[in-house]
Amino acid sequence: MHSTIKVEYLGTVRLLIKKKFDIYTFTVNPTLGLLVQEIGGRYGKIIGQECKKQVFIICEPKSDRGIFYKLPKDANILLKQGSVVKILNNITGG
Amino acid sequence: MSLGYCRKALRVDLTNQKIMTEDLSPEFLNGYLGGRGLNMKRLYDEVPPGVDPLGPDNKLFIGVGPLTGTLFPGSARVNFSAKSPQTGILGDSNAGGFFGPELKFAGFDQVIIEGASPRPVYLYIKNGKAELRSAEHLLGRDVFATQEGIIEELGDTRVQVACIGPAAENGVRYAGVFCNLVRAAARTGMGTVMASKNLKAIAVRGTMDLKAADPIKFMQIINKVDKDIASHVEYQTRLLLGTTKLVHALNEAGCLATRHFQTGRFEDAELVSGELLAESYKKKSKGCFACTIPCSRFFEITDGKYKGLKSEGPEFEGLAGFSSRVGVSDLGAALKGVDLCNRYGMDVISTSECISFAMELFERGIIATSDTDGLELKWGNSEAVLELIEKIAYRKGFGDVLADGVVKAATHIGKDSEKYAMHVKGLELFQADPRGLKGYALGVAVATRGGDHLRSEPSFEFYEDPEEGIRRFGVPEAAFRLEYKGKGKVVKFYEERAALADCLNVCKNTLVNMEILSFKEAAEILNAVTGMEFNEEMLQKSCERILNLERAYIIREGIRRKDDNLPERFLKEPLPKECGPSQGSIVELESMLDEYYLEHNWDKETGIPLRAKLIDLGLHEVVKDLEERGILSERFTL
Numbered sequence A: 001m002h003s004t005i006k007v008e009y010l011g012t013v014r015l016l017i018k019k020k021f022d023i024y025t026f027t028v029n030p031t032l033g034l035l036v037q038e039i040g041g042r043y044g045k046i047i048g049q050e051c052k053k054q055v056f057i058i059c060e061p062k063s064d065r066g067i068f069y070k071l072p073k074d075a076n077i078l079l080k081q082g083s084v085v086k087i088l089n090n091i092t093g094g
Numbered sequence B: 001m002s003l004g005y006c007r008k009a010l011r012v013d014l015t016n017q018k019i020m021t022e023d024l025s026p027e028f029l030n031g032y033l034g035g036r037g038l039n040m041k042r043l044y045d046e047v048p049p050g051v052d053p054l055g056p057d058n059k060l061f062i063g064v065g066p067l068t069g070t071l072f073p074g075s076a077r078v079n080f081s082a083k084s085p086q087t088g089i090l091g092d093s094n095a096g097g098f099f100g101p102e103l104k105f106a107g108f109d110q111v112i113i114e115g116a117s118p119r120p121v122y123l124y125i126k127n128g129k130a131e132l133r134s135a136e137h138l139l140g141r142d143v144f145a146t147q148e149g150i151i152e153e154l155g156d157t158r159v160q161v162a163c164i165g166p167a168a169e170n171g172v173r174y175a176g177v178f179c180n181l182v183r184a185a186a187r188t189g190m191g192t193v194m195a196s197k198n199l200k201a202i203a204v205r206g207t208m209d210l211k212a213a214d215p216i217k218f219m220q221i222i223n224k225v226d227k228d229i230a231s232h233v234e235y236q237t238r239l240l241l242g243t244t245k246l247v248h249a250l251n252e253a254g255c256l257a258t259r260h261f262q263t264g265r266f267e268d269a270e271l272v273s274g275e276l277l278a279e280s281y282k283k284k285s286k287g288c289f290a291c292t293i294p295c296s297r298f299f300e301i302t303d304g305k306y307k308g309l310k311s312e313g314p315e316f317e318g319l320a321g322f323s324s325r326v327g328v329s330d331l332g333a334a335l336k337g338v339d340l341c342n343r344y345g346m347d348v349i350s351t352s353e354c355i356s357f358a359m360e361l362f363e364r365g366i367i368a369t370s371d372t373d374g375l376e377l378k379w380g381n382s383e384a385v386l387e388l389i390e391k392i393a394y395r396k397g398f399g400d401v402l403a404d405g406v407v408k409a410a411t412h413i414g415k416d417s418e419k420y421a422m423h424v425k426g427l428e429l430f431q432a433d434p435r436g437l438k439g440y441a442l443g444v445a446v447a448t449r450g451g452d453h454l455r456s457e458p459s460f461e462f463y464e465d466p467e468e469g470i471r472r473f474g475v476p477e478a479a480f481r482l483e484y485k486g487k488g489k490v491v492k493f494y495e496e497r498a499a500l501a502d503c504l505n506v507c508k509n510t511l512v513n514m515e516i517l518s519f520k521e522a523a524e525i526l527n528a529v530t531g532m533e534f535n536e537e538m539l540q541k542s543c544e545r546i547l548n549l550e551r552a553y554i555i556r557e558g559i560r561r562k563d564d565n566l567p568e569r570f571l572k573e574p575l576p577k578e579c580g581p582s583q584g585s586i587v588e589l590e591s592m593l594d595e596y597y598l599e600h601n602w603d604k605e606t607g608i609p610l611r612a613k614l615i616d617l618g619l620h621e622v623v624k625d626l627e628e629r630g631i632l633s634e635r636f637t638l
């Protein structure tokens, strides 16, 4: 069984890789940490590092409520098949 | 030229057309540091209660700080302060760009404008000297044309201009002072004060040296600060997106001001996002004087109805103000809205509140086309929004009703519309929904210039790290935006940092939001520049002194705890379901207020600073003044 995760890029990462989304496929349900590793593998170390500074909003299938996560503390969160992960810059003042 | 400071102020008596130079004492500079602090001290001492904000007895203070014009990143800010014609209390606003440093190079830390000129003039300051020149020919010109006209007239492209546009001339109460075309000291109507004095602009040119007391130490600290900025977790984001990063970020958190705060989620956020702006229209980055994070941008619209529009900016507040707040999904229209405000010289926050307020009233049937000169003020009607901006600037028809700010507009309209006016103490609120940001909610409720987020910016509440919450503020909740505990402490901390930034006249993006430069480092750099002997505690206390002085000023004007409040919607109407992580949130303000007053050592019932606190901060004259006015009674002896 494969696990498919849609990653939507917002903020800094989107502007750096010039892409709005990707689909990632795993053989098992991945952790958030593994997903970010995959992104780094696909786009290079600098992007991987930039991802680690961002916020992750995980929307599980059928849920209307995305939950915010951060690395490294949430690296072991398991991503369910069909989840959407948004990568977004931190909210800070402006 | 002495070190760090010029130690000179320019006093301009417009009524008698006299210009004098005054020396600034070391005590004054030591106690109030720079820009905002110097201006606040003058405001308290020279503008007593009862002064008409638009009369000749009000004064306009323009101040820069000890780091202004140095290599310190973003040391570009300049403060404009006066009694506000918009709120009737403390007016203060600052702008970036290049005007502040130029004023310093011209030899002044502060300019005091008093009286009112019998004819329109502009002030020209050059290398320690100043003169008043006729501005008859500039009247009615917009900000861009005014700057162009002055530069042409003076024949020097390096002249920096701070000016007002037609909105100020027409008495719009939230008109700002604009530097470098779009760098706006927009809040609290400082442009309106300038117009009331018949002063169209201030042009500055300076070539005088700035010297540091200890240049080697100074450069060592600058090098460290440069490294801290470049390695900061937010560096790339600020560089690529500036504050426009907040459209998606706040929307995802469910607290982006949408359709006048009826919800915190805008379904078309992507269409008006900073990301789309960067991908579609950005030409290049643009920064202020000495900044290493050029967070702004030049853009040009290359398609659609607004094709050909070129400008600099916008900041998040303008972008969201003319998109999500009014339900507009057209990026071009939002950029046009910001551009119009810049040209007419109006505050984007207040303008967008007044318009979105009117839209909500229209949608609810409280007002109709018969009130709005035929304008269909439906959500998303961008043409009506743009037309209304012009009507406000020229006080035409329904625009005249909105030109005095949302409080007066609500009074004029009646029909219980006050409850839809999104302001605190008469100052319109920003583009984030306070229900989803409890620390910000407290910050805007207590801000000394009215409903304003920049007086504190307590962004620690986004950390979401309970251990950091405990380490820095004693409770884990402090690090979470939807929690209440610890927010009094957090807001006070950020108020002090914001005061530090405004007194050193350094950008808040770095000093407050990125928390570059600790108080200890700030004291070190201040000493390296000025040769003074500050330490961490002294500097922190100076910031506290300025905050307490401001509080005393607004207390003297009649402000009390009951005024440290929020619009009813935020206290009673939960954020709707689509707001995801923020759904169901309201603001429970009272417990946060209790904690906040306690932190400040202010009376919990009234919000008046305690005598002991004021004395501890060296504000003896304030104590005497408040006592003589019967404001500080025996009850406040503790």
Ligand code: SF4
Pocket (backbone or CB within 6 Å): B073, B074, B075, B076, B096, B097, B286, B287, B288, B289, B291, B292, B293, B294, B295, B296, B507, B508, B509, B510
């Ligand atoms: S960060 Fe932006 S606003 Fe601040 S000084 Fe730099 S360019 Fe100006």
